Amino acid sequence: MKEKEGFIDYPEQQMILYVEKEDGKYGPMQTGSYISANFMDDYVLKRKNLESELREQLSLGKISPIKYFMVLEDLTLSELSARARIRKSKVKKHLDPDHFGSVTADELTRYASVFNIPTTNLLQVLLINTGEQFESHLILENKAKNISINQTPTENPYVVLTKIEEKNK
Numbered sequence: 001m002k003e004k005e006g007f008i009d010y011p012e013q014q015m016i017l018y019v020e021k022e023d024g025k026y027g028p029m030q031t032g033s034y035i036s037a038n039f040m041d042d043y044v045l046k047r048k049n050l051e052s053e054l055r056e057q058l059s060l061g062k063i064s065p066i067k068y069f070m071v072l073e074d075l076t077l078s079e080l081s082a083r084a085r086i087r088k089s090k091v092k093k094h095l096d097p098d099h100f101g102s103v104t105a106d107e108l109t110r111y112a113s114v115f116n117i118p119t120t121n122l123l124q125v126l127l128i129n130t131g132e133q134f135e136s137h138l139i140l141e142n143k144a145k146n147i148s149i150n151q152t153p154t155e156n157p158y159v160v161l162t163k164i165e166e167k168n169k
Helices: 034-059 065-072 077-084 088-094 105-115 119-123
Strands: 014-020 026-032 127-129 134-136 147-153 160-166
Touching: 026 034, 034 065, 034 134, 065 077, 065 105, 065 119, 077 088, 077 105, 088 105, 105 119, 119 160
Parallel strands: none
Antiparallel strands: 014 026, 127 134, 147 160
């Protein structure tokens, strides 16, 4: 690829490509990501729609919180089982809301660790008022501009401090 063909104007995500320079030699060139520049909006929209559908199913009791986060994190049953160190058959049961009540506190902690969230967030969904509607806090683009939501784990793995603060204007 020639140097001028490799340039993509997308400062949000930069990468290094090795291209043919004008003098005929090959060397590194910093440029934007073609995929991010051309497909990121589509990805964000699909992710928002997926999260919204899953949240609706979770609210209606059609799926368990484990299924909600597993799908959002794009994990298979086998991957989740291996990472949480819980038998596959047990994880499969926990995906069903009727059997979610049998999850132990230790298993909740393991799932939360896999999803990289506080244990308490397996049992709640935080929504942010974007001015037009309430959106999930899991989608970065939904972060409110004038407030900050911070969750700090405590020494008790089942308790998290949630701080909602108005940002300085």
